[in-house]
Amino acid sequence: MTGIYLDNNATTQVASEVLNAMLPYFTEQFGNPSSLHQFGNKVGFAIKTAREQVQSLLGAELDSEIIFTSCGTESDSTAILSALKAYPKRKEIITTTVEHPAILELCKSLEKDDYTVHYLKVDGKGRLNLDDYRKVLSPQVAIVSVMWANNETGTLFPVERMAEMAHEAGVLFHTDAVQAVGKVPIDLKASKIDMLSLSGHKLHAPKGIGVLYLKRGTRFRPLLRGGHQERGRRAGTENAAAIVGLGVACELAGRHLGYENSTVMRLRDRLQDGILAAVPNAFVTGDVLNRLPNTLNIAFEYIEGEAILMLLNKEGIAASSGSACTSGSLEPSHVMRAMNIPFTAAHGTVRFSLSRYNTPEEIERVIAAVPGIVAKLRKLSPYWGDNGPLENPEAMFAPAYA
Amino acid sequence: MWDYSETVKDHFYNPRNAGSVDAANATGDVGSISCGDALRLQLKVNPETEVIEDAGFQTFGCGSAIASSSALTEIIKGMTLDQALKVTNQDIADYLDGLPPEKMHCSVMGREALQAAVADYRGETWKDDHEEGQLICKCFAIDAVMIEDTIRANNLRTVEDVTNYTKAGGGCSSCHEGIEEILAKVLAEQGMEFDPEANSWPTPIPTETIPAPTAGKLTNLQRIKKIEDVIDQVRPALQADRGDIELIDVQGNQVLVHLVGACSGCQMAGMTLGGVQQQLMEALGEFIHVVPVQRKAVGG
Numbered sequence: 023m024t025g026i027y028l029d030n031n032a033t034t035q036v037a038s039e040v041l042n043a044m045l046p047y048f049t050e051q052f053g054n055p056s057s058l059h060q061f062g063n064k065v066g067f068a069i070k071t072a073r074e075q076v077q078s079l080l081g082a083e084l085d086s087e088i089i090f091t092s093c094g095t096e097s098d099s100t101a102i103l104s105a106l107k108a109y110p111k112r113k114e115i116i117t118t119t120v121e122h123p124a125i126l127e128l129c130k131s132l133e134k135d136d137y138t139v140h141y142l143k144v145d146g147k148g149r150l151n152l153d154d155y156r157k158v159l160s161p162q163v164a165i166v167s168v169m170w171a172n173n174e175t176g177t178l179f180p181v182e183r184m185a186e187m188a189h190e191a192g193v194l195f196h197t198d199a200v201q202a203v204g205k206v207p208i209d210l211k212a213s214k215i216d217m218l219s220l221s222g223h224k225l226h227a228p229k230g231i232g233v234l235y236l237k238r239g240t241r242f243r244p245l246l247r248g249g250h251q252e253r254g255r256r257a258g259t260e261n262a263a264a265i266v267g268l269g270v271a272c273e274l275a276g277r278h279l280g281y282e283n284s285t286v287m288r289l290r291d292r293l294q295d296g297i298l299a300a301v302p303n304a305f306v307t308g309d310v311l312n313r314l315p316n317t318l319n320i321a322f323e324y325i326e327g328e329a330i331l332m333l334l335n336k337e338g339i340a341a342s343s344g345s346a347c348t349s350g351s352l353e354p355s356h357v358m359r360a361m362n363i364p365f366t367a368a369h370g371t372v373r374f375s376l377s378r379y380n381t382p383e384e385i386e387r388v389i390a391a392v393p394g395i396v397a398k399l400r401k402l403s404p405y406w407g408d409n410g411p412l413e414n415p416e417a418m419f420a421p422a423y424a
Numbered sequence: 425m426w427d428y429s430e431t432v433k434d435h436f437y438n439p440r441n442a443g444s445v446d447a448a449n450a451t452g453d454v455g456s457i458s459c460g461d462a463l464r465l466q467l468k469v470n471p472e473t474e475v476i477e478d479a480g481f482q483t484f485g486c487g488s489a490i491a492s493s494s495a496l497t498e499i500i501k502g503m504t505l506d507q508a509l510k511v512t513n514q515d516i517a518d519y520l521d522g523l524p525p526e527k528m529h530c531s532v533m534g535r536e537a538l539q540a541a542v543a544d545y546r547g548e549t550w551k552d553d554h555e556e557g558q559l560i561c562k563c564f565a566i567d568a569v570m571i572e573d574t575i576r577a578n579n580l581r582t583v584e585d586v587t588n589y590t591k592a593g594g595g596c597s598s599c600h601e602g603i604e605e606i607l608a609k610v611l612a613e614q615g616m617e618f619d620p621e622a623n624s625w626p627t628p629i630p631t632e633t634i635p636a637p638t639a640g641k642l643t644n645l646q647r648i649k650k651i652e653d654v655i656d657q658v659r660p661a662l663q664a665d666r667g668d669i670e671l672i673d674v675q676g677n678q679v680l681v682h683l684v685g686a687c688s689g690c691q692m693a694g695m696t697l698g699g700v701q702q703q704l705m706e707a708l709g710e711f712i713h714v715v716p717v718q719r720k721a722v723g724g
């Protein structure tokens with residue numbers, strides 16, 4: 023039995039076209055792009071092509087707005103730390119409670135350095151309130167950083183509108199678009215977004231390559247200083263092979279954008295309907311009508327996510343969970359908690375994230391497997407009786423030190 | 425994915441004694457829903473002999489929580505209540521051929537469910553005295569609550585102190601930032617400030633908190649010889665830096681040393697002692713606290 027990979031928000035397989043484009047840059051094209059001789063020269067041209075391919079997918083006005091970095095996390099850190107350095111008098115940051123740790127952990131550490139961070143809250147469906155946002159926008163704010171799409175639920179934030187609001191208030195706007203690039207149409211030249219992060223391994227390029235988009239004219243301070251690479255904005259010899267791969271991956275993503283939003287979306291919807299029809303006490307989390315086309319996050323009440331994943335894995339199905347146990351922390355996912363999902367459901371959330379490589383047969387096999395797995399675990403659950411959840415389950419089972 | 429043993433996987437995929445027990449006369453409900461682990465243990469106890477004739481569990485939790493519950497019921501079936509109460513969480517983990525450090529709390533939960541069920545049978549109320557915090561030190565599975573409590577109880581000041589008292593941070597040292605944050609928080613509560621450059625060893629370890637030596641195999645003489653060997657090995661390096669270290673005495677787990685010359689009083693002293701202490705622990709296989717002393721203070 024071959025495996026069924028439904029964990030594409032965690033990472034994706036490298037497309038074969040991408041791998042083939044990369045291989046020469048490990049062998050005959052090994053030169054340093056900064057070198058004048060024939061070994062380096064070609065590499066420089068290949069990087070230029072890749073930069074244009076990224077530019078095109080993002081709808082950026084200029085290819086010089088594309089800065090290659092080592093990952094999404096580096097792009098996020100560079101964006102925020104640059105704004106703080108460029109505007110030293112401004113001591114506030116606006117972000118949301120549901121960002122990726124690449125933003126949240128950085129913000130937590132900045133709080134220790136006496137920055138004030140405003141964390142915008144979300145409602146039960148994971149949506150922001152723009153009035154709350156307007157209230158905290160002020161000349162004290164150095165940067166707003168809001169993710170385009172949530173990695174756990176796929177919920178989309180209105181970042182284009184929020185960037186305009188930031189602009190009107192004279193504040194820089196950054197978006198972590200790591201999950202959005204390649205899945206939603208993006209046209210940065212028509213937007214007020216000043217900075218945007220993307221990561222190669224979420225769109226079938228390899229791990230360890232990212233991009234920071236920096237709108238021309240945005241005040242910027244590099245994170246890594248040194249050589250003149252990336253016009254001095256990100257020093258360090260270019261990861262040429264990965265950059266070439268990312269370029270090809272962006273071109274492929276652009277060509278498949280329609281496919282993602284039709285075929286992949288229909289597969290996702292079929293998976294959702296199939297599971298919900300067969301499994302009681304399960305619900306979709308996040309903003310169901312406004313989310314990434316490939317992402318489905320389901321909460322299975324009264325059972326725990328890691329146990330579900332282990333049984334899925336035994337059947338060759340790869341997914342992920344917001345349960346505390348998968349991360350080794352004691353709390354369920356901060357995204358589920360921010361949406362006020364009860365603990366008995368938050369621990370049982372499972373994220374299925376598809377890609378253009380999934381097939382209808384795979385989806386049917388998952389739909390066939392899930393009900394039995396959930397039933398097996400519910401039979402073990404102290405909240406579950408012979409015919410369904412206990413009446414008033416929280417009162418029937420109230421363990422010590424809950 | 426976690427690195428689960430085959431036994432853990434087996435007990436998860438094929439749990440033993442799952443479900444409630446007919447004619448159960450003891451129930452223990454423990455766990456924490458917010459943490460995502462909770463367990464109901466039911467026992468059928470023979471009132472004459474107090475032998476556990478049947479045991480069953482229902483668990484809300486991850487793979488290792490389910491496996492720990494399954495293992496627990498297998499271990500205690502056929503035991504008397506008194507025998508069962510002697511089962512430790514380590515016994516449960518051992519039965520499963522080990523658990524990852526992040527998952528040791530699953531075995532703790534099993535043991536607590538057992539205590540709660542026995543208390544229920546005997547008509548007592550069981551109170552949980554176990555509070556668990558975020559796992560800080562992954563090498564030795566030490567959580568934040570344990571570190572905080574130990575800092576408060578012993579007036580600890582430095583990361584090194586915390587390592588000496590709890591072992592946290594004594595492994596790969598990646599958690600030192602986390603330990604410093606806990607120190608800063610606890611010290612702030614007491615109106616003090618955490619000083620990353622402070623010398624440790626503010627107070628010698630009160631003897632009652634020193635765990636009893638476990639190195640039963642070594643005679644006293646062998647033990648002291650080993651300590652001397654370790655000290656002798658580090659001396660050339662110190663002497664090269666115009667310092668020296670001298671073994672003064674060994675009292676239980678405390679190894680008293682005298683630092684000489686360029687080593688004493690400087691910032692390097694703490695690092696030197698930490699390194700010596702680590703080497704001693706490795707050589708002896710037991711917990712050792714290296715305490716710096718002035719030579720004349722000893723023997724008086």
Ligand SMILES: Cc1ncc(COP(=O)(O)O)c(C=O)c1O
Binds near residue numbers: 032231
């Ligand atoms: C929303 C979001 N931001 C940032 C990252 C981090 O990207 P990278 O792994 O390239 O550092 C991820 C990846 O999980 C993500 O989903």
